[in-house]
Amino acid sequence: MGNDWVGSAEDAGPEDRFGKRVRQEREARGWTQADLARELQRVGLNLHPSAIAKIELRNVARPRAIRLDEAEAIAKAFGLSVDSMYQSAGNRIRTLGNQTGAYINEMELLIAKGRQLSSELNALTVGIDDDERRNLRDQLSIDAFEGMLATVADSVESVIQDVVARAESGLPSNDGFVMTLPPSRFSRYRNQVEAARTNILESGDEETRKNHQSEGSGHGA
Incomplete structure (x- = not known):
């Protein structure tokens, strides 16, 4: 169907x-x-x-x-x-698009926390002999954790690159997500991205402005 x-x-x-x-x-x-x-x-x-x-x-x-x-x-x-x-199709697409963007943003924050945790785990293995280091890495599943972290980070980056590529090519894209991304994510059209963000904040309805302001507040450049 x-x-x-x-x-x-x-x-x-x-x-x-x-x-x-x-x-x-x-x-x-x-x-x-x-x-x-x-x-x-x-x-x-x-x-x-x-x-x-x-x-x-x-x-x-x-x-x-x-x-x-x-x-x-x-x-x-x-x-x-x-x-x-009761949502219209357009509103539903926008709502789910914004939720997808918020989810990816949360994943990026979790990845950053995971990398910090990985650094602390590796610090535990400094200054000890090889056998103890291997045992500790096995005990805390450090290799498995780092493998999972790398896989998740690669997947999240792939989604972001896809969104950016579509936006830069003028193809239909997740506009709500695009507006939460810092201009540094874009290799081209940075001015257009900023202009689009400004246009949403200035001409969108109150709910739209609040959504984009709250989504953007948790994202650094």
Whole structure:
């Protein structure tokens, strides 16, 4: 199945967006409508699979109305908030993009802490004989820890390089993440990146400005 909701749900009404999101979340979990009905029973709502089918079916003359208690139970069954289920496709893309950027930024902080820890672990092995050094490295799994740290650092850097390359090439990219990256990350177009960041802060809505200011505050140049 294609992601037809991305192209069409942006201009849809709230209930249409919700219904399409129900189908998307259900299919993403590999659930049938009967499976979802069973999950809804666990959270206190009895809803027949045929009713779920009508909730998901929005491209009809008179789509089924969605009650508030139904919306709350369906969102709960998916482990999501009701508000997120009503999000437009564009807002959802921006929200998840910002969350992805925040996650990568947190990973970079953890990597920095890991490198500091690695230095302290290695300091333990200084000034002791070879057998004791090997035993200590084995005891504390220093080699395994450093291997894991290197792998994670390489993976995070690969994601950042991909985002930067797309942004510098003018391709669609994770704009929210781009705005959290310091200009030093970019080999080209640094002025454009700064201008884009300034434009968001000056012309974006209040929530957007707060998001970018909070994301940028934890990132040094």
